[in-house]
Amino acid sequence: MTVDLTKLMRPHLAGDVQTYDSMDPPEVLAQQYGVAPEDVIKLNGNENPYGYSPKVRDAVANAPLQHYPDPMQRRMRDALSDYTGLGPEHIILGAGSDELIHLVFQMFVAPGDKILDFDPTFGMYNFCARVAGATIEMVPRDELFEIDLDAARSAIDDRTKIIFVATPNNPTGNLASDDQIAGLLDTGRVVVVDEAYFEFCGETSASMIAEHDNLVILRTMSKWAGLAGLRIGYGMMSEDLVRRIFDIKPPYNINVAAEAALLASLEDAPALQENVQLIVDERERLTSLLNELPGVTCWPSSGNYVLCQFAPGRAPELYQGLARKGIFVRFFNTDRLRDCFRAAIGTPEQTDALVDALRELV
Ligand SMILES: Cc1ncc(COP(=O)(O)O)c(C=O)c1O
Numbered sequence: 001m002t003v004d005l006t007k008l009m010r011p012h013l014a015g016d017v018q019t020y021d022s023m024d025p026p027e028v029l030a031q032q033y034g035v036a037p038e039d040v041i042k043l044n045g046n047e048n049p050y051g052y053s054p055k056v057r058d059a060v061a062n063a064p065l066q067h068y069p070d071p072m073q074r075r076m077r078d079a080l081s082d083y084t085g086l087g088p089e090h091i092i093l094g095a096g097s098d099e100l101i102h103l104v105f106q107m108f109v110a111p112g113d114k115i116l117d118f119d120p121t122f123g124m125y126n127f128c129a130r131v132a133g134a135t136i137e138m139v140p141r142d143e144l145f146e147i148d149l150d151a152a153r154s155a156i157d158d159r160t161k162i163i164f165v166a167t168p169n170n171p172t173g174n175l176a177s178d179d180q181i182a183g184l185l186d187t188g189r190v191v192v193v194d195e196a197y198f199e200f201c202g203e204t205s206a207s208m209i210a211e212h213d214n215l216v217i218l219r220t221m222s223k224w225a226g227l228a229g230l231r232i233g234y235g236m237m238s239e240d241l242v243r244r245i246f247d248i249k250p251p252y253n254i255n256v257a258a259e260a261a262l263l264a265s266l267e268d269a270p271a272l273q274e275n276v277q278l279i280v281d282e283r284e285r286l287t288s289l290l291n292e293l294p295g296v297t298c299w300p301s302s303g304n305y306v307l308c309q310f311a312p313g314r315a316p317e318l319y320q321g322l323a324r325k326g327i328f329v330r331f332f333n334t335d336r337l338r339d340c341f342r343a344a345i346g347t348p349e350q351t352d353a354l355v356d357a358l359r360e361l362v
Pocket of ligand 1 (some may be wrong): 045046095096097098099122159166170179194196219220221222228231232
């Protein structure tokens, strides 16, 4: 039987949905550009070049994979409570902070509702909004990539439900100030402050949760703890909102291996922090090396990546040139970022390879 399934679909998903611009794995990139997989330098995903804690391997090997995980995430919430200083009743975990972004949409956004996004920023908010059938109000950041609070206030209307702020912002690397976040919270909308890169800057709005029921802070184990492949993130928010999101989340969303990995990583946090420090030091070294190259501006960053800007029109060609040498960075084909790419901070050897390659190409 032939059925026109589009007639049964939610109307906003029946046409072409502009999907998330995701990354291909290293072996696929290697094949596309004719380089050996072992020569690939992968700097396109803001991943951790030092990988995960050695304690994770044993923990995952011994995890009780035959059982379903704890739907209430008790042990992880207790461990994260020690790590963050917030009570476990303020914490909920997702399969990556990506899943929590989806859950926040499910909780608050109906088709036709509106979200506010500060362009340029992480593409996931925008993507989830399209999937939810929401309208996206893109408020441009200023020439220094700062949030324009007045523009945000005037873009808000009755249908605006959520405002997203990544801090440090991906891909521009700059932080939102406490005043900017307080100003957004005063609008009475849900404000999602995405602190995916918290460990690389130490700046957080966590202390504002006690006073603001509309604040949702997101964090991840993907970056500082090197667990991107296991998909573990967490949210911090009011106790009431945690309870409500628990009620709608897939019950077993954090798998047993991910739980074991998170607990082992938090036990080994001091060692992982040493790697974070290496990355922060390397970020400063890469920034100055890039700024010495003719025609290159490297924006200061508080994350584990930097945004590099080139003379108009050159970025796509430089991206291709690097890729042919096996070095993969992130190019964004958007109006605001057309002359830029973002490079994750790698090991000192990877920094040298990137800078040498760029020196040749520019
Ligand atoms: C700002 C920001 N938030 C969230 C994420 C996704 O984190 P996760 O791996 O926990 O889904 C990223 C990943 O690059 C990011 O840059």
